Amino acid sequence: MGRKNAAALESLEALKGKVVAVNKGSNYDAWAKENADKYGFKYFVYGSNADAIQAVLTKRADYNLTGSTVAGWAVKQAPALQAGYTIKTGLVWAIPFRLDDKAGRDQVSNVLKCMKADGTIAKLAEKWYGYSPEANSVERTVSPGHGVPGTENYDATPVKPKCA
Numbered sequence: 809m810g811r812k813n814a815a816a817l818e819s820l821e822a823l824k825g826k827v828v829a830v831n832k833g834s835n836y837d838a839w840a841k842e843n844a845d846k847y848g849f850k851y852f853v854y855g856s857n858a859d860a861i862q863a864v865l866t867k868r869a870d871y872n873l874t875g876s877t878v879a880g881w882a883v884k885q886a887p888a889l890q891a892g893y894t895i896k897t898g899l900v901w902a903i904p905f906r907l908d909d910k911a912g913r914d915q916v917s918n919v920l921k922c923m924k925a926d927g928t929i930a931k932l933a934e935k936w937y938g939y940s941p942e943a944n945s946v947e948r949t950v951s952p953g954h955g956v957p958g959t960e961n962y963d964a965t966p967v968k969p970k971c972a
Contacts, residue, residue, distance in 0.1 A: 829860035829869035880937025922971035
């Protein structure tokens with residue numbers, strides 16, 4: 809995410825010589841640490857993402873590296889900002905369940921599948937974060953099993969959602 813009046817970031821290589829603000833201890837802090845030399849940018853670490861956003865607004869940083877939902881919300885709240893380049897990290901949010909609570913997991917999974925299938929989650933993203941998720945995004949894609957494909961304890965057994 810960057811200032812609206814600045815050129816939008818088109819590639820990671822365009823970070824060369826720029827300053828990126830990140831939230832201390834976040835996945836984005838770790839990504840910046842691992843990639844700063846590779847792409848030639850400096851990064852500053854802030855105690856909160858709100859402080860990192862302020863660094864962008866006050867021109868102490870060129871960009872704020874954060875999650876797409878956080879960026880979307882911030883842009884809706886601060887018209888001087890624009891969401892920008894998306895880095896596909898493969899990181900996902902998940903809801904943990906006890907390993908022996910398959911019924912609870914399945915119930916929540918079914919509701920999420922139905923909300924994806926009928927477009928509710930995509931509509932919520934538009935309302936709260938100001939962007940329409942892409943057709944193949946996690947907000948629109950119903951996975952065949954329960955959980956996040958590729959993660960520990962993902963149950964790949966195909967499930968047909970029961971939506972009311």
